[in-house]
Amino acid sequence: MASTAPNRRLHGHAATRRIEFSETDLAGVVHFSRFFVLMESAEDEFLHALGASFTTDPDGNAWGWPKVSASCDYRRPVRYGDRVDIVLRVAARSARTITYEFSFRRDGEEVARGRTVSACCVRRPDGSYQAVPIPASLADRIETAR
Amino acid sequence: MASTAPNRRLHGHAATRRIEFSETDLAGVVHFSRFFVLMESAEDEFLHALGASFTTDPDGNAWGWPKVSASCDYRRPVRYGDRVDIVLRVAARSARTITYEFSFRRDGEEVARGRTVSACCVRRPDGSYQAVPIPASLADRIETAR
Amino acid sequence: MASTAPNRRLHGHAATRRIEFSETDLAGVVHFSRFFVLMESAEDEFLHALGASFTTDPDGNAWGWPKVSASCDYRRPVRYGDRVDIVLRVAARSARTITYEFSFRRDGEEVARGRTVSACCVRRPDGSYQAVPIPASLADRIETAR
Amino acid sequence: MASTAPNRRLHGHAATRRIEFSETDLAGVVHFSRFFVLMESAEDEFLHALGASFTTDPDGNAWGWPKVSASCDYRRPVRYGDRVDIVLRVAARSARTITYEFSFRRDGEEVARGRTVSACCVRRPDGSYQAVPIPASLADRIETAR
Numbered sequence: 001m002a003s004t005a006p007n008r009r010l011h012g013h014a015a016t017r018r019i020e021f022s023e024t025d026l027a028g029v030v031h032f033s034r035f036f037v038l039m040e041s042a043e044d045e046f047l048h049a050l051g052a053s054f055t056t057d058p059d060g061n062a063w064g065w066p067k068v069s070a071s072c073d074y075r076r077p078v079r080y081g082d083r084v085d086i087v088l089r090v091a092a093r094s095a096r097t098i099t100y101e102f103s104f105r106r107d108g109e110e111v112a113r114g115r116t117v118s119a120c121c122v123r124r125p126d127g128s129y130q131a132v133p134i135p136a137s138l139a140d141r142i143e144t145a146r
Numbered sequence: 147m148a149s150t151a152p153n154r155r156l157h158g159h160a161a162t163r164r165i166e167f168s169e170t171d172l173a174g175v176v177h178f179s180r181f182f183v184l185m186e187s188a189e190d191e192f193l194h195a196l197g198a199s200f201t202t203d204p205d206g207n208a209w210g211w212p213k214v215s216a217s218c219d220y221r222r223p224v225r226y227g228d229r230v231d232i233v234l235r236v237a238a239r240s241a242r243t244i245t246y247e248f249s250f251r252r253d254g255e256e257v258a259r260g261r262t263v264s265a266c267c268v269r270r271p272d273g274s275y276q277a278v279p280i281p282a283s284l285a286d287r288i289e290t291a292r
Numbered sequence: 293m294a295s296t297a298p299n300r301r302l303h304g305h306a307a308t309r310r311i312e313f314s315e316t317d318l319a320g321v322v323h324f325s326r327f328f329v330l331m332e333s334a335e336d337e338f339l340h341a342l343g344a345s346f347t348t349d350p351d352g353n354a355w356g357w358p359k360v361s362a363s364c365d366y367r368r369p370v371r372y373g374d375r376v377d378i379v380l381r382v383a384a385r386s387a388r389t390i391t392y393e394f395s396f397r398r399d400g401e402e403v404a405r406g407r408t409v410s411a412c413c414v415r416r417p418d419g420s421y422q423a424v425p426i427p428a429s430l431a432d433r434i435e436t437a438r
Numbered sequence: 439m440a441s442t443a444p445n446r447r448l449h450g451h452a453a454t455r456r457i458e459f460s461e462t463d464l465a466g467v468v469h470f471s472r473f474f475v476l477m478e479s480a481e482d483e484f485l486h487a488l489g490a491s492f493t494t495d496p497d498g499n500a501w502g503w504p505k506v507s508a509s510c511d512y513r514r515p516v517r518y519g520d521r522v523d524i525v526l527r528v529a530a531r532s533a534r535t536i537t538y539e540f541s542f543r544r545d546g547e548e549v550a551r552g553r554t555v556s557a558c559c560v561r562r563p564d565g566s567y568q569a570v571p572i573p574a575s576l577a578d579r580i581e582t583a584r
Contacts, residue, residue, distance in 0.1 A: 187460075
């Protein structure tokens, strides 16, 4: 079934950020943990472009996308004031997870490369989360976006 | 009524932190926003010492303490590796709020001074918060701790 | 001397932010410490508009703006996905400091109000900072911007 | 040569943290990016136990340990107030890098598992960093600690 086929790739969806002072550390560069926040910002913009968010699915129901795993390779120091493009790709999609790849680029050069796996969950009224299959409404929009 | 009298002071309740690498910025010092996180850590330890937390009152009920206001004066740069004592005092208590003062000290010298006002709220089942009077169980423990 | 007159007000310079998932806490709202980061973002954009930054003055020399004090009053809970305008005003300027006021607005309503005082410093080659008078190049641009 | 042999394992060096309110997000759990900060805290304590830090080698010279890569697998939600042990192991050591593995445990159960690779660098007077071989003084202490 096309909507759950792994390794399909979306055309890159890019978010752009100017690195803020508070994101740096005493070594003068962006703290390595901040790249994960930036990845999540790009994921958020991607969901937004699909009519959803981290809290609401395209039909308006409460959901969430807790991370199953996350990783990053750091290739160049990134500094305060740098403009960084974060290019998101859907690297794979299983029935219940989406694997995103993120290429951080400054002036076209890749400065870092990340990956996260997010699990589709419903949010129950008591605030807990349960993993569920990705709803067809989102799966279809991801395929259409390709 | 003693339990709501303003300007009563608790004996100082101190938390100690070693400043972490991630708390610094490119100027080589603790980012000014982190002092507010450290204040909250000290407030957390204070509530903990009273048998409560930011989510549960001494009787086990769901509550919360959103901030009404917060401020900090910065006197000396604080650096990675510094050991800082955060001395908390209850500067005032109204029916629904507690005003905390925080003295940040390194080797006995005050390096920063902060203040927060937290409002006592119940957490409703839907996750929203409503301001309520501070329960007698906590008010009594604060007075006893003086 | 006009360039050091206190209480001059700049026309509001606004930055806009969509609140990110990572800025929230378990109470479902923006953590109170994040407002200070958002204030600094607005200050950064303001300096940027004046041809400077937190690290470089309008003439390209190394400087910095450590905070002398910071405060915030919280009026409404702010949530993930909210669009917030941060309206910056220069509330006062002394020979060596600028006092900024920040009005956080959502749909025109003020949800928080902050204030920071930043001190003009030169950054020495060894990485330390020393307070100095605000250079005329910046002072003039602030006056012109009014 | 023993000091550069890969896959040597140190006995676990554990740091313990009580999860703070500010580390959570609106889903009620620790934000996934915070695990990387906690890993770095454990790395810091490990260096400290060896007579060093992120800024100073055992002989007092200026150095740094920028991350080459970082990853984390999330197995259980971790919540405010949880006590988490972070067990660090040196999984591998090359001439210029150390690979750390981190097991996050709550009540003995592994709730997350992380890995970082840090590169040994000298800090030059101008504040830049250059990769260098791990000094014998540290390599020996790591071997002795095994």
